[in-house]
Amino acid sequence: MISSSIASATSYNNRMFIFEVVGLRQSPATDNFNYAIRQSGRIWFQVPYQRMNQEMQRIQRLGGRIVSMRPLSEPAPVPPPVAKTENKVRQTSSTPAKATKTKESVSRSKPMTQTKGKTDIPVNLYRPTAPFVGRCMSNEPLVQSGGIGIVQHLKFDLRGGNLHYLEGQSIGIIPPGADANGKPHKLRLYSIASTRHGDDLDDQTVSLCVRELEYEHPETKEKVYGVCSSYLCHLEPGAEVKITGPVGKEMLLPDDPDAxxxxxxxxxxxxxxxxxxxxxxxxxxxxxxxxxxxxxxxxxxxxxxxxxxxxxxxxxxxxxxxxxxxxxxxxxxxxxxxxxxxxxxxxxxxxxxxxxxxxxxxxxxxxxxxxxxxxxxxxxxxxxxxxxxxxxxxxxxxxxxxxxxxxxxxxxxx
Ligand code: FAD
Missing domain, CATH: 3.40.50.80 (Nucleotide-binding domain of ferredoxin-NADP reductase (FNR) module)
Known part of the structure; x- marks a missing residue:
């Protein structure tokens, strides 16, 4: 596989790419692009692979912005078809603090494009002032014998709420108890380790992969365990857990199945x-x-x-x-x-x-x-x-x- 990838990398040297650029205006500096710039400032032109980086820099210097790039051999992208109802709708018996859109409305409206700036990404359905109270369904060790530290795979039951999420998002966990100043502990974020459908494929769970933070106190040299991570790593199945979110748009997966x-x-x-x-x-x-x-x-x-x-x-x-x-x-x-x-x-x-x-x-x-x-x-x-x-x-x-x-x-x- 490595050699075939290298071979394909070499063949790139001969390939042409189409850049779609906005923000350029006809001027002596842009005349040598040799393509007419539309009134909108939008222009498409071919760039050989080996000159891609120089062209990108040149476009940037001239105030342009590349909005898409594709190999010449590929057809221009067409708008995505309207999504089928991929997400099942969870029966809700309680109302979330604030929902941008429910799963139902997401699946019935626009396709879930999962890109930044789009509105159909669920965020902050549950906030720290009114978290969702889920239940730990399982808490399994992930480090095999002889390994270092404790890392657990936890699965939480989401039934009775409307907490839903996309791959790449995170949830917040509020550990019980108070900090050194007597204030309730703040939430800690954890990346979601399950798909939007959950490990049981019923849209009713969320899973995390949590490492117990352990370090030596810089002065006393005592072993210190992180508040939330040790709470989670030792959580008993059946225990309640306060969950917020979901949050995060940085790590979303593109819809493109050929990516x-x-x-x-x-x-x-x-x-x-x-x-x-x-x-x-x-x-x-x-x-x-x-x-x-x-x-x-x-x-x-x-x-x-x-x-x-x-x-x-x-x-x-x-x-x-x-x-x-x-x-x-x-x-x-x-x-x-x-x-x-x-x-x-x-x-x-x-x-x-x-x-x-x-x-x-x-x-x-x-x-x-x-x-x-x-x-x-x-x-x-x-x-x-x-x-x-x-x-x-x-x-x-x-x-x-x-x-x-x-x-x-x-x-x-x-
Ligand atoms: P705390 O009790 O809050 O202790 C942390 C404190 O310990 C810090 O203030 C730090 O100053 C101190 N400290 C830490 N190490 C040392 C050291 N060596 N010496 C001295 N002081 C030290 N964690 C996961 O396990 N899994 C995830 O999937 C995950 N996803 C995350 C996603 C995001 C977006 C973010 C922001 C964080 C994520 N984390 C994840 C980290 C997680 O949020 C917590 O920070 C982590 O679990 C520690 O929290 P805690 O309450 O156990 O530690």
């Missing part, structure tokens, strides 16, 4: 990617999502300290074995694998190994890159991609900025 999805995770950063992968590949999900038959490529690069810390390992590897043409799985196991310099293998080293291929993928308008997990993982990944970009005479920072503008570079670190 290429690069996922870079460290530790519990796997949570949203589990949701994506289940949506893409799980048989029960496929039946519920007739409009989303994933035929693209999902590539998970997953950083963990030891093999027993590979969260959801069995399921990930089963998916990889079943869908080798659509799901690629790469581990960076820091305490067991060595990087090229003989040091620990962190995620940025794996990204560096595959940087040329990742860079080539990022030239494709269908590619979205996601990063989730430990704050601090960004710098090494940026450095690795900068090297790949520089080999092609491009600068990573402005390129990445452009990817962000296009909604194709997504980061959620904590």
């Amino acid at each position: 290429k999805i690069i996922m870079m995770a460290t530790g519990t950063g796997i949570a949203p990617f589990r949701a994506y992968l289940w949506r893409m590949f799980k048989p029960g999900e496929k039946a519920l999502n007739p409009d989303y038959e994933f035929k693209g490529l999902a590539w998970l690069i997953f950083g963990i300290p030891t093999s027993p810390n590979i969260l959801y390992q069995e399921e990930l590897e089963a998916l990889q074995a079943e869908f080798p043409d659509h799901f690629r799985l790469t581990y960076a196991i820091s305490r067991e694998q060595k990087n090229t310099e003989g040091g620990r293998m962190y995620i940025q080293h794996r990204v560096a190994e595959h940087a040329d291929e990742l860079w080539a993928m990022l030239q494709e308008p269908k590619t979205h890159a996601y990063m989730c997990g430990l704050r601090g993982m960004e710098d090494g990944i940026d450095a690795a991609l900068s090297v790949a970009a520089a080999k092609q005479g491009a600068e990573w920072a402005p390129y990445q900025k452009n990817l962000k503008k296009q909604g194709r570079w997504h980061v959620e670190t904590y």
Whole structure:
């Protein structure tokens, strides 16, 4: 698979892309585009792959904005068809604090385009002043024997409310009790690890992947456990839990079933990617999502300290074995694998190994890159991609900025 990707990366050098640009005005500076600029300032023109970055910079300098890019070989996009009623409507017996739209109204109105700026993304259905009270259905360990720390997969019952969500969103959990000042604890955010249909595929649950925060007090040297994470990791099935949200628009998955999805995770950063992968590949999900038959490529690069810390390992590897043409799985196991310099293998080293291929993928308008997990993982990944970009005479920072503008570079670190 690697060699075929490299081959396809090489063939990119000969490909042409169509840029759709707005905001340019006819002027001596834009005359050498050799295309008539419409009165609206909108222009389409062909750019060879190898000149893409220079052209992007030139367009930016001239005040233009690229609104779409596609290979010349691909047809121009057509508006998406109206979505079928993919989301089942939950029976509600209590009213949420505030709902932007119910699932019913979402599925009956516009298709769920899941892009920023659209209104049909559920947010803050439940706020801290009136949280939804769910119930813990299960709390299972994810770290195998010999691994480091405690990480749990928790499933909550949402029946009796209207809490619904999309893959890539987060919920808030309000731990019981009070802080050092006697005030009720504030909520902590957790990325949702299940698809919108939940692990039981009945739209009635939400799941999380939570690591118990444990550290040494800087002065007393005592072991300290995080308030909310230790509350959750030791929560008994049947216990009530206060839930807020959902929140977050940064990590939403594109609707396009042909998209290429690069996922870079460290530790519990796997949570949203589990949701994506289940949506893409799980048989029960496929039946519920007739409009989303994933035929693209999902590539998970997953950083963990030891093999027993590979969260959801069995399921990930089963998916990889079943869908080798659509799901690629790469581990960076820091305490067991060595990087090229003989040091620990962190995620940025794996990204560096595959940087040329990742860079080539990022030239494709269908590619979205996601990063989730430990704050601090960004710098090494940026450095690795900068090297790949520089080999092609491009600068990573402005390129990445452009990817962000296009909604194709997504980061959620904590
Ligand atoms: P707290 O009791 O709040 O303790 C945290 C405090 O400990 C901090 O104030 C910090 O100053 C201190 N501290 C932490 N480490 C050290 C150290 N080494 N030395 C000294 N002081 C230290 N977590 C997950 O497990 N899974 C997820 O999916 C997840 N998703 C998230 C999504 C988002 C969008 C965000 C913002 C956060 C996410 N988190 C996730 C993190 C989560 O919100 C909490 O921050 C985490 O669980 C710790 O909360 P706590 O109440 O246990 O710790």
